[in-house]
Amino acid sequence: MTAPAYNFAYLDEQTKRMIRRAILKAIAIPGYQVPFASREMPMPYGWGTGGVQVTAAILGPNDVLKVIDQGSDDTTNAVSIRKFFVKTAGVKTTTTTTEATVIQTRHRIPETPLGDHQVLVYQVPIPEPLRFLEPRETETRRMHALSEYGLMHVKLYEDISRHGHIATAYAYPVKVDDRYVMDPSPIPKFDNPKMNDCPALQLFGAGREKRIYAIPPYTQVVSLDFEDHPFEPYRHDASCELCGATDSYLDEVITDDRGTRMFVCSDTDYCGTRRAMGHGTAAEDTEAAHDDR
Amino acid sequence: MSALDTEEPLLVADGLTKYYGRQLGCRDASFELYEGEVMAVVGESGSGKSTLLQLLSGQIEPTSGRVLYRMRDGAATDLWSMSEPMRRFLYRTDWGFVHQDPQRGLRMGVSAGGNVGERLMAVGWRNYADIRGVATDWLGRVEIPEDRIDDTPRTYSGGMRQRLQIARNLVTSPRLIFMDEPTGGLDVSVQARLLDLLRRIVSEMRLAAIVVTHDLAVARLLSNRIMVMKGGTVIESGLTDQVLDDPHEPYTQLLVSSILPA
Numbered sequence: 001m002t003a004p005a006y007n008f009a010y011l012d013e014q015t016k017r018m019i020r021r022a023i024l025k026a027i028a029i030p031g032y033q034v035p036f037a038s039r040e041m042p043m044p045y046g047w048g049t050g051g052v053q054v055t056a057a058i059l060g061p062n063d064v065l066k067v068i069d070q071g072s073d074d075t076t077n078a079v080s081i082r083k084f085f086v087k088t089a090g091v092k093t094t095t096t097t098t099e100a101t102v103i104q105t106r107h108r109i110p111e112t113p114l115g116d117h118q119v120l121v122y123q124v125p126i127p128e129p130l131r132f133l134e135p136r137e138t139e140t141r142r143m144h145a146l147s148e149y150g151l152m153h154v155k156l157y158e159d160i161s162r163h164g165h166i167a168t169a170y171a172y173p174v175k176v177d178d179r180y181v182m183d184p185s186p187i188p189k190f191d192n193p194k195m196n197d198c199p200a201l202q203l204f205g206a207g208r209e210k211r212i213y214a215i216p217p218y219t220q221v222v223s224l225d226f227e228d229h230p231f232e233p234y235r236h237d238a239s240c241e242l243c244g245a246t247d248s249y250l251d252e253v254i255t256d257d258r259g260t261r262m263f264v265c266s267d268t269d270y271c272g273t274r275r276a277m278g279h280g281t282a283a284e285d286t287e288a289a290h291d292d293r
Numbered sequence: 294m295s296a297l298d299t300e301e302p303l304l305v306a307d308g309l310t311k312y313y314g315r316q317l318g319c320r321d322a323s324f325e326l327y328e329g330e331v332m333a334v335v336g337e338s339g340s341g342k343s344t345l346l347q348l349l350s351g352q353i354e355p356t357s358g359r360v361l362y363r364m365r366d367g368a369a370t371d372l373w374s375m376s377e378p379m380r381r382f383l384y385r386t387d388w389g390f391v392h393q394d395p396q397r398g399l400r401m402g403v404s405a406g407g408n409v410g411e412r413l414m415a416v417g418w419r420n421y422a423d424i425r426g427v428a429t430d431w432l433g434r435v436e437i438p439e440d441r442i443d444d445t446p447r448t449y450s451g452g453m454r455q456r457l458q459i460a461r462n463l464v465t466s467p468r469l470i471f472m473d474e475p476t477g478g479l480d481v482s483v484q485a486r487l488l489d490l491l492r493r494i495v496s497e498m499r500l501a502a503i504v505v506t507h508d509l510a511v512a513r514l515l516s517n518r519i520m521v522m523k524g525g526t527v528i529e530s531g532l533t534d535q536v537l538d539d540p541h542e543p544y545t546q547l548l549v550s551s552i553l554p555a
Contacts, residue, residue, distance in 0.1 A: 150416070157421065225419075
């Protein structure tokens with residue numbers, strides 16, 4: 001047997017088929033964690049090996065790939081994964097959300113609403129939402145099977161009793177299609193509402209934990225909460241200092257060692273597009289504002 | 294409560310036998326437990342007390358024999374013919390299980406309020422203020438100061454942990470509670486206080502209880518009826534006072550006479 005030394009998108013076809021089967025099963029049972037035979041990838045665990053495998057399995061030659069890390073197209077993780085697929089698949093890449101057909105993401109959902117021609121691939125570190133409450137895998141599986149999700153609310157209860165409000169700010173647990181409780185990966189809870197009824201297919205890959213799960217298009221996704229402490233998306237009470245957006249998720253950036261800080265959109269494509277359209281204050285004004293303080 | 298409720302037994306054990314491979318755990322245990330009745334199971338270690346308790350509470354499947362439990366709708370149902378979700382639901386709502394070691398019965402990293410509220414949230418309570426209200430009330434009933442509600446059981450003393458475990462189990466108003474050496478490992482004054490509390494709660498809530506203990510004083514204080522086990526079999530049973538004051542079996546006589554005079 002002479003195996004070719006090179007195959008499109010790094011993984012061999014049999015591996016891709018195995019991953020696709022897991023993806024199909026995940027789509028058929030929204031929110032359910034499907035085990036799969038995760039492969040060694042040429043990058044360390046925690047760098048998105050799960051997401052990369054899912055992307056490799058669904059990528060076609062005509063796809064346009066966008067990779068973001070914390071909303072940004074130009075951080076190490078995003079750049080290296082994008083380069084990886086340019087090298088192994090030769091696909092077109094983009095930083096523009098609307099142009100992309102496959103978007104691999106770590107920790108964010110793009111601000112620009114997604115369409116039904118797009119697939120969003122999440123990198124997941126810990127797929128099990130019940131993990132830190134119940135360490136036994138046999139028990140958490142049984143709890144999922146029997147929809148025993150009281151424990152998830154114990155976590156939220158603890159938050160309120162300690163902090164006065166639900167302090168979980170990322171990886172905020174959701175219930176998918178009124179059945180499975182799911183960890184949405186460490187996206188800020190600001191992004192949770194975007195998962196609900198989303199036209200795009202959302203796939204989640206956890207490489208080290210060997211799990212794939214999915215939210216099919218137009219599926220109900222509800223963030224868990226209490227009647228008297230309802231779910232609230234959180235964002236800093238500010239506008240982006242570059243593009244002036246008041247509806248985007250903001251990063252807090254420390255600009256010097258005297259505590260000066262600025263808020264900017266974490267989604268670089270969204271911010272850049274808005275600035276190109278003439279939104280936001282000029283750079284000099286921003287500088288002036290800093291001097292006033 | 295209708296007459297029927299009191300006439301039908303709550304729990305029926307029928308020829309319960311458990312072998313661990315060739316090793317006998319418990320042989321041919323049969324009895325009936327009525328609502329509001331407290332039964333003590335005594336015997337030395339290795340006599341099959343804990344096996345019996347696990348059989349009765351549906352944690353292990355008997356080799357032969359069966360356990361019938363009268364559900365709230367009045368139908369006596371075989372534990373092992375129930376579906377697993379049903380059995381687990383029963384375990385979380387209609388039953389309680391107090392472990393000897395509170396670390397097994399509590400979530401040590403979760404606050405006392407969360408520990409008590411867990412069962413409520415498991416049966417669908419979704420109002421924080423309500424859950425907290427009930428938890429506060431229950432902490433008061435087991436004599437834990439209200440201002441300790443947000444502390445984890447790690448910061449509690451042994452007696453407080455055991456009382457918290459009891460509150461956690463009783464919050465859904467179960468009808469039957471299993472206790473495995475509830476006073477084990479506690480010092481004497483704390484034991485006395487816990488027994489007082491248990492006695493009060495059991496009679497207030499008309500709880501049926503099965504208490505496994507090696508301490509005859511605990512059995513005498515808490516229980517109406519008693520079963521003495523030895524080598525996996527029940528050798529003597531009857532009303533607690535009768536058995537303890539006038540034991541028939543030589544082993545029971547030995548057990549009773551081995552108590553140090555106060």
